[in-house]
Amino acid sequence: MPQSRSERIAGVFIYIILSFITLLVLYPLYFVLIASISAPETVMRGDVWIWPRELSFVGYERLFANSELMRGFLNTLLYTTTGTALNVMMTIAAAYPLSRADFNGRGIFTAIIVFTMFFSGGMIPNYLLVKELGMLDTIWAMIIPSAVSVWNIIIMRTFFQNSIPKEMQEAAFIDGASNMRVLWRIVLPLSGPILAVMVLFYAVGHWNSYFSALIYLSDRSNYPLQLFLREILVQGQMQEMVDISDDSLARSLMDAEAIKYAAVIVTNLPMLLLYPFLQKYFVKGVMIGAIKG
């Protein structure tokens, strides 16, 4: 189909705008990367723009010398794995019955669950409940209050309804299979892609969350990585605003900047490296959710 002149011009325009947007998104990430491996004083002077200057890994050295951070990393790993395992089990346990037309009461159960998306008791009653249950400062506070997400239940239920052939399940029932057996032997083996999506959604959520740790944990030895990151990245900034003229302090301020850049890279590198390969799963999750929001 031949294109008109205006259409070609519009096409070029779109390419230019999209390229600009892409650059705008990419450059800050790229800058953090090159800043993290440049000498801190070159970054502070504003000499680093396109390439790293005077290669230096002082930020990384300082970062890895910090034993608390390692502790935080291990805690996060623990919260992420156990939390995700619980999340996925609960999501299946919620979504499979709700996907079945012959599950009596599914209308009411769905309403009970969906209502919580739109109304909540708020931060304080939740906090008091967790406190009452004796979960403060334990791993339970990190994983149980967020045991399942309503949105993910809906995505999963939609998948079960639309992508698992009903005939296969019915045939198995006629052969005398129980509900659990059908779920285990027929439904779940056909749900590989959506399970991957769920694992990814939940795992990223746990990895990145700091809010429940902020309100439920006070013992530093339980802190997840994000809380230590908050100290480095966000609270470190406050000291910088203080006027300092001492020389050695200036030095440590520069190192502090280098540590910040390194911290961003270290905590996100695994994700950013894996992400292009996982992208299609994430996107699939959003798309399934979009079918019936």
Added chain:
Amino acid sequence: MMQVRKNWQLYVLFAPVLIYFIVFHYVPMYGVQIAFKDFMANKGIMGSPWAGFKHFERFFDSFYFWRIIKNTMGIGLYELAVGFPIPIILALMINEARSGRFRRFVQTVTYAPHFLSTVVVVGMIMMFLSPVSGLVNFIITSFGGEPIAFMTEPSWFKSIYVWSGVWQGMGWSSIIYLAALAGIDPQLHEAAKVDGAGWLRRIWHINLPGIAPTMTILLILNIGSVLGVGFEKIFLMQNPLNMEASDVIATNVYRSGILGAQYSFSAAVGLFNSIVNFIMLITVNRIARKVSENSLW
């Protein structure tokens, strides 16, 4: 009844889920009654004496009330005005780009920031906007301007919050529109071309109506959460100097409740927020159902 017996395993499977929702969502809703009580730790939620609307009155009369409402509404509406249309425009543009490779590259890059944690994003904002060593101020000074202390200047707070949110979320939010656009019958476009419809006309008359249902649903959800502006990011961006523009309902609840242990008062503030949100959601949903036949329920 027979079906229930036949499917007993499904009920067993579902039981933990139901228990979870009751304990961790409905019990707190019940516990919100402390907003109408004078909570005393030794007497518990049930045993504490009733206080009527005392805490609500204190909140409405407090010096901070209008500041918090103004900030919460301001940030929420700003976010809606900017954060809602931009992903749509982005999706429409990506959809028009012919080269599949280019499209995929744009998508991969713009989705990526979604996976950064709030802590990291706020950390990056602070690094880039630092008056001493930040990239943005280097650019300003290289054009002869004066460095700006963005993070401590209240007038900048809302813009920084909203636009960094656009940076992080526009790609991810566009996915849902791209999915809707992919569902539009290409024959419609062919037919329109034959009829001589130009590029803009086709977007206006085919693509936009095609994604209108998605837009409506997301608009309802967005408006329903105008007052629910995220605690996580604002809290991290907050400092004593920008408080005037950054103090919102959620951060206020955190300060007076979790830190200050004024449980009843902050539960009242939180409840006020939940109720206003809920009313807004229902209202917008009702309007949408009348006007466009698309609604959440």
